[in-house]
Amino acid sequence: MYSFFSFKHSHPHHYSPALFLYSSWWGGVQMGPPDPILGVTEAFKRDTNPKKMNLGVGAYRDDQGKPFVLSCVRKAEALIAAKQLDKEYLPIGGLGEFTKACAQLALGADNEVLKSGRSITVQTISGTGSLRIGANFLSRFHGGPRDVYLPKPSWGNHTPIFRDAGMQLKAYRYYDPSTCGFDFKGALDDISKIPEQSVILLHACAHNPTGVDPKPEQWKEIADLVKKRNLLVFFDMAYQGFASGDIDRDAWSVRYFIEQGHNIVLSQSFAKNMGLYGERVGGFTVVCNDADEAKRVESQLKILIRPIYSNPPMNGARIATTILNTPDLRSLWLEEVHGMANRIIKMREQLVAGLKKEGSTHNWQHVIDQIGMFCFTGLKPEQVERLTKEFSVYMTKDGRISMAGVSSGNVGYLAHGIHAVTK
Amino acid sequence: MSVFCEVPQAAPVAVFKLTQDFNNDPFLKKVNLGVGAYRTDEGQPWVLPVVKKVEKIIVHDDRLNHEYLPILGLPEFRSAASKIALGDDSPAILENRVGAVQCLGGTGALKMGAEFLRRFYNGNNNTKTPVYVSAPTWENHNAVFANAGFEDVRPYKYWDAEKRGLDLAGFLGDLESCPEHSIFVLHACAHNPTGTDPTQEQWELIAEVMMRRKLFVFFDSAYQGFASGSLEKDAWAVRYFVSMGFEMFCAQSFSKNFGLYNERVGNLTVVARDADNLKRVLSQMEKIVRTTWSNPPAQGARIVATTLNSPELFIEWKDNVKTMADRVLLMREQLKAKLQALGTPGTWDHITEQIGMFSFTGLNPKQVEYMVKEKHIYLMASGRINMCGLTTKNIDYVAESIHEAVTTVQ
Numbered sequence: 001m002y003s004f005f006s007f008k009h010s011h012p013h014h015y016s017p018a019l020f021l022y023s024s025w026w027g028g029v030q031m032g033p034p035d036p037i038l039g040v041t042e043a044f045k046r047d048t049n050p051k052k053m054n055l056g057v058g059a060y061r062d063d064q065g066k067p068f069v070l071s072c073v074r075k076a077e078a079l080i081a082a083k084q085l086d087k088e089y090l091p092i093g094g095l096g097e098f099t100k101a102c103a104q105l106a107l108g109a110d111n112e113v114l115k116s117g118r119s120i121t122v123q124t125i126s127g128t129g130s131l132r133i134g135a136n137f138l139s140r141f142h143g144g145p146r147d148v149y150l151p152k153p154s155w156g157n158h159t160p161i162f163r164d165a166g167m168q169l170k171a172y173r174y175y176d177p178s179t180c181g182f183d184f185k186g187a188l189d190d191i192s193k194i195p196e197q198s199v200i201l202l203h204a205c206a207h208n209p210t211g212v213d214p215k216p217e218q219w220k221e222i223a224d225l226v227k228k229r230n231l232l233v234f235f236d237m238a239y240q241g242f243a244s245g246d247i248d249r250d251a252w253s254v255r256y257f258i259e260q261g262h263n264i265v266l267s268q269s270f271a272k273n274m275g276l277y278g279e280r281v282g283g284f285t286v287v288c289n290d291a292d293e294a295k296r297v298e299s300q301l302k303i304l305i306r307p308i309y310s311n312p313p314m315n316g317a318r319i320a321t322t323i324l325n326t327p328d329l330r331s332l333w334l335e336e337v338h339g340m341a342n343r344i345i346k347m348r349e350q351l352v353a354g355l356k357k358e359g360s361t362h363n364w365q366h367v368i369d370q371i372g373m374f375c376f377t378g379l380k381p382e383q384v385e386r387l388t389k390e391f392s393v394y395m396t397k398d399g400r401i402s403m404a405g406v407s408s409g410n411v412g413y414l415a416h417g418i419h420a421v422t423k
Numbered sequence: 424m425s426v427f428c429e430v431p432q433a434a435p436v437a438v439f440k441l442t443q444d445f446n447n448d449p450f451l452k453k454v455n456l457g458v459g460a461y462r463t464d465e466g467q468p469w470v471l472p473v474v475k476k477v478e479k480i481i482v483h484d485d486r487l488n489h490e491y492l493p494i495l496g497l498p499e500f501r502s503a504a505s506k507i508a509l510g511d512d513s514p515a516i517l518e519n520r521v522g523a524v525q526c527l528g529g530t531g532a533l534k535m536g537a538e539f540l541r542r543f544y545n546g547n548n549n550t551k552t553p554v555y556v557s558a559p560t561w562e563n564h565n566a567v568f569a570n571a572g573f574e575d576v577r578p579y580k581y582w583d584a585e586k587r588g589l590d591l592a593g594f595l596g597d598l599e600s601c602p603e604h605s606i607f608v609l610h611a612c613a614h615n616p617t618g619t620d621p622t623q624e625q626w627e628l629i630a631e632v633m634m635r636r637k638l639f640v641f642f643d644s645a646y647q648g649f650a651s652g653s654l655e656k657d658a659w660a661v662r663y664f665v666s667m668g669f670e671m672f673c674a675q676s677f678s679k680n681f682g683l684y685n686e687r688v689g690n691l692t693v694v695a696r697d698a699d700n701l702k703r704v705l706s707q708m709e710k711i712v713r714t715t716w717s718n719p720p721a722q723g724a725r726i727v728a729t730t731l732n733s734p735e736l737f738i739e740w741k742d743n744v745k746t747m748a749d750r751v752l753l754m755r756e757q758l759k760a761k762l763q764a765l766g767t768p769g770t771w772d773h774i775t776e777q778i779g780m781f782s783f784t785g786l787n788p789k790q791v792e793y794m795v796k797e798k799h800i801y802l803m804a805s806g807r808i809n810m811c812g813l814t815t816k817n818i819d820y821v822a823e824s825i826h827e828a829v830t831t832v833q
Contacts, residue, residue: 308534
């Protein structure tokens with residue numbers, strides 16, 4: 001393969017003739033497949049239709065369709081700037097004040113686990129980083145089967161994360177397309193057959209992509225069954241506060257499982273609930289038998305983290321900590337998170353009302369019953385394609401829409417489009 | 424019965440344990456010559472004035488938000504960072520065959536490069552390709568490549584302890600005898616931990632062998648600007664290799680030269696044969712990033728991009744960098760002068776011949792132990808000291824202590 005560039009003849013050396021005939025190291029590298037979700041945004045950007053809607057990627061938008069920087073975040077940033085802090089490396093496990101506040105947020109400040117010191121929380125690169133560290137940790141130290149059971153469906157990135165860490169993926173039934181709801185019987189049936197000591201991944205709240213969460217009574221049965229099967233529970237909590245608007249309510253499943261004696265591992269993200277997406281703020285927690293075990297686990301987590309990125313970024317963790325630990329900022333945050341969740345809930349209601357108004361005879365109750373940022377509309381791929389082509393409404397092929405992309409200004413248009421492709 | 428009851432306690436990372444021990448030491452005259460972070464003459468961390476300025480600009484810019492960056496990072500950061508390494512007028516850049524991945528610090532950049540190579544280099548998924556790291560090298564190099572799946576991480580001869588300099592013959596010998604296609608991790612400048620860099624003529628010899636034997640060039644550039652005070656001088660080796668036509672990786676860190684340690688600002692610069700190869704490489708890098716951290720942190724990259732892309736701020740930054748480099752050079756001169764004045768046995772020229780943050784003093788483990796335990800001067804067991812830990816106020820104490828260690832401890 002030829003290369004026609006010229007060399008700087010600034011020094012008297014001959015160049016190997018082989019240079020010009022030298023093919024690339026990367027000739028055999030295939031083009032990677034485009035990311036399905038980002039691909040949606042790319043296509044959206046190219047569309048010139050003024051009524052276009054981007055219901056693809058899961059980032060919150062306000063009612064004007066704009067990114068929303070929380071006031072509590074801006075206030076925290078001002079406080080931090082005034083402190084004139086240095087930029088010294090954080091410890092490998094992250095900012096101590098952050099990991100403490102992060103664990104308290106998830107488990108509740110007076111949780112026995114925290115009081116006894118039998119858990120360890122490390123700061124991670126948001127939810128993805130947390131899942132990856134968790135997966136690596138399990139891969140290295142979990143003596144049970146290599147299988148991680150994901151709900152069907154799950155967040156698209158779960159599979160490659162666990163796979164790259166050396167785990168294998170299996171699934172348990174979760175979403176029932178006939179009801180657009182939870183396949184409780186199917187889930188219990190599948191879970192009852194999972195080999196002991198396997199890892200089961202549960203979405204703590206606001207299941208991604210379906211928005212379908214078990215009810216408390218159902219969680220109780222699942223917790224029971226999981227205990228009977230002696231499974232290792234991996235909770236993914238990316239939407240605490242963002243789902244119902246109430247941080248304690250959204251963490252209920254996690255706290256219940258711990259109460260019932262499960263030593264869980266937990267991934268947390270502050271991308272959505274604090275709007276800190278690009279600052280990459282997250283935590284990974286391992287609940288252990290005792291403080292000694294927690295110390296040993298912590299030492300191994302550091303060994304895993306060091307060769308990936310050495311230590312985590314400060315900025316976002318500092319902001320999150322300031323918010324969580326400053327009383328009036330914390331109150332403001334709770335209000336704002338409540339506000340975001342409420343806007344989503346309102347859009348769900350307005351969408352259903354809009355569909356009824358359009359004359360749709362389908363049952364759209366699931367749009368209201370589902371919770372969190374995403375809604376599994378139940379649209380089939382062909383319908384999604386029409387919605388995109390004819391109405392410039394962009395979403396993923398599985399029929400998932402990000403409710404955050406819906407506003408009072410465009411919910412009517414969306415209802416119109418969905419009705420048009422489903423009537 | 425816990426699933427984790429068998430998890431053994433891991434040994435702490437040495438350099439951080441050292442700082443921990445230092446912090447816990449009540450001795451008033453204690454000195455920390457361990458971890459590699461710049462200190463002022465008052466022994467304090469230094470947030471670069473230009474960084475403070477830019478942070479103010481960022482925090483007051485209402486147009487900015489905290490949305491996700493693209494998977495490969497902030498575009499204006501990536502291109503500016505690659506230009507810093509390769510030079511604005513780099514033919515490779517003009518030929519559109521240079522790309523980059525914003526990563527979490529230099530470590531993250533090495534990690535991304537390693538993961539890519541393990542999947543796609545030398546016959547796809549070839550974990551048996553030897554990865555050569557210098558003897559000695561930054562202790563995390565081994566772990567980065569081993570954890571990426573490489574089964575064979577080996578040392579190449581580098582430091583000649585007897586003559587306290589580069590073992591060029593040994594280095595070239597390893598280059599000649601290693602398996603073809605081996606991967607070599609090269610320190611672009613200010614070798615960590617020895618502070619000993621090849622000369623330009625020596626780099627030319629190294630490059631010739633690497634080209635002839637089809638070895639993969641993976642530069643680790645953590646100290647550009649910080650070593651000599653000149654960005655161009657510190658990038659000479661990287662640019663030379665590019666001009667020789669290598670396809671290569673260069674892991675860049677902005678931790679030291681921007682003082683942005685905890686914001687994790689790094690860049691993996693990829694130089695490919697042509698734009699098409701580059702495109703495919705970057706598309707695969709995206710997949711690796713996606714399962715590791717999804718997308719990189721915004722703050723640090725914004726600070727660097729804003730600085731590098733503004734003519735005035737860029738000049739101010741270079742000035743800040745020179746301030747740091749000059750203080751290190753001054754400490755080197757003074758330490759050598761004081762040891763010579765004390766009549767400390769041995770030659771101490773290496774103190775000023777070595778470059779960058781670190782110096783391989785030549786102290787043996789027993790002497791190091793003496794320094795730590797008896798004198799409360801904290802340095803690595805290898806004898807490596809961080810010159811930044813020296814100040815005009817503690818340099819006499821350190822020089823005298825070295826003198827004692829060398830004369831009383833064998």
